[in-house]
Amino acid sequence: MSTPFVKRRARPEPGSIPEALGMFAAEVRFYREIAPTVGVRVPACFSATEDDRGTLLELEDLTAWTPGADPVAVARLLAALHERWRSDAADRWPWLRRPGAAVDLVGSLFDSTWPAVARRTDCTPATFALGERLRGRLPAIVGDAATAGPLTLVHGDASMRNVRTSPDGEIALLDWEDVGVGPGLGDLAWLLVSSVSAPQWDDTIAAYGTSVGLRPALLAAVSQGILSYADSPDGSAEALGWLSRLDEAARRL
Template identity: 55%
Template sequence: MPNHVKRRDPAAAGSIPAVLKMFESEVRFYREIAPVVGVRVPACYQAEENADGTRLVLEDLSAWTPGAEPAVGAAAMRDLHDRWVGRAHLQWPWLRPLGAGEDLVADLFDRTWPELAARSDVSAPVREVGERLVGHVVDAERDIARAGDLTMAHGDASAQNLRTGPGGEVAFLDWEDVSAAPGVLDLAWWLVSSVQPERWSEAVDAYGTSQGLVEVMPSTMVQGYLTMADYPDGSEVAAAWNARLEAASALLAAGRL
């Protein structure tokens, strides 16, 4: 089977990928962390960075099943987080810290929201939370610090970036957003990006705790709104995003699961 080659041109100056050093972080992940990370990731055969951008030659897992069952994915995340709690940021000080790029994300949300709020497929609870976030995204980002101890977070733990092998093993792909953050941040994005609301409890039970979930949910919803904005009004994919954002709105309203 051929290898998977991932190339990235240099990020545009001032862009979110440039400010967060996303492409460079993934190269460093495969060079320094992947050999000891303790969870399944694609084997890396080359990891290069130069003036022309970055280049990774990775094990091709395209034959594996995309995504993971809600509980299985959550349990795999918990395994990652438990391995590195309290020490990932000390062993690799270059890991993205909390708050990195928060001003850029806040500006992007505030610019995107008026068009999103005018759509016909944004339900009332989802619109209400979005309105409250306008001008307060930085506050939401800073609330993450109250959610728990720092560990190694994947940063984009969605079904798109998980694969399930023939024997049920879960692999994590795409480490551009690897960071030092409370692990529950990965759980929140797993729920909002990838898990049907009626199955959220399965994922949370498998993760083992809901502590910190309310604290990270506003920031997670910001990413959900921005992703929903990429899909046409009334589309099936956008409707699914609204349903998950509505479940997150209900969680915030209750202050608990």
Template identity: 35%
Template sequence: MTDDECLLRLGRDPSSVRSTESLAGSASGSRVALLHFHDGERLVLKTTTPREVALYRAAARLPVRTPRLVAADDTCLLLEALEPLPPPNDWPTGQWHEVARQLGTLHAMPLDHSPRWLKQPVARQPDQIARAFWSATELALLDLVVDDKLPTCLLHGDLHAGNLLRAGDGGLVWTDWQEVGVGQGPEDLALLWQRAEADGADPPREAMLATYAAARGLAHDETLIRATNTAEIRLLLLDWPWFLRRADPSRRALMRRRLHLLAATRS
């Protein structure tokens, strides 16, 4: 679908757009563009899934801030344009803690029922790429991890620094909800930390986990620590190989060291 087709479906005249700037799309390959209108307005146009559209339509019930929804249909979104946060290696300590605090409030939100449009957890096994990248000994870690039953919560599903924006008043804004679903919670922390670490940052994991636990109303105990380590191990073994196979050797070594450090907690 073209930008003009999306705009027409959203009740906007394509001729009102002065220029278009392509933005980085999500991992799903969605189209994201910054539109500059002749009247000076700036909006983000995104082609997406019905799941993300449903989330934005329900965003008023979330305890975290999302971009203001200007218009939507089943597969197109028109959102306010906001500035990205600095790269995570430039984040002060307070920024890490604020993200952890807000994530804890999101995960603490009551989830009395799971709408059908939310992504559901599924059991997964290593695919061919994972089996080619990791050794049999490394993959055997999957047999050692045990799910600690944390309360089911709403997951962002694709939490990394690039999906956190800054509003004009300085507030934190959460964007790109295509993978929103349900889970235990540490999955979001695992992705945030590992993406940041792969990009050269040193996230304060232990301190963030304490902040997160307090905001979510959970005990900062061995159960939460094990669940978080389990989430990191699964993410590394099941999701990273597709990216790491093309990464430079230093990045591959970094993520392998992280896996071995986590493995040591299981021995």
């Protein structure tokens, strides 16, 4: 066996979003219970444990694979995952996180972060209008997104940073801390907002196969996009990338 990739997580801080969502324990359970039959390529798991100190995963090391993938291919992969577990995941794994978990914490974080974002010199009018639309309304917006389609197994953080492509074109999904049950369109919406350039949105949506319910899912994903934009330096290439994708979301909303 080659040297595994070791992922250690200490116990999350009390009151934090990772604690409220049980993120680290959920990834351990994913590799123990779901990964063997999930139906998409994920790193092989050699060990998945949890104790009083935190969690420990020993996984197949895919760092030699190319980061990211063709967004059209990722959309097709997500569609297959969602179709495989539609109307089945919630009963099979009742411990999976449900839509809207910790939304009050996330809403408070957004509302406290937004004033500083609104003052940024690089914030575009379209992104500013989106933030104003979200401020104070996140629980209701997330509630609408929870009804955007049938419940299925969702990755929860389907961005290109969690995707790898092998030399022969195989695509793997990494980092399952946000695994849960929800409408599959939530994964598609986050893929678009986090990772897909505006000219590729139509092809990516078409590859997924449906856009019915995408608007509420997209609005919920925008809140996470704005929080990620808030963490990027003013005027940086990273910030401008977030703004370009957020502006595309605004155009469609």
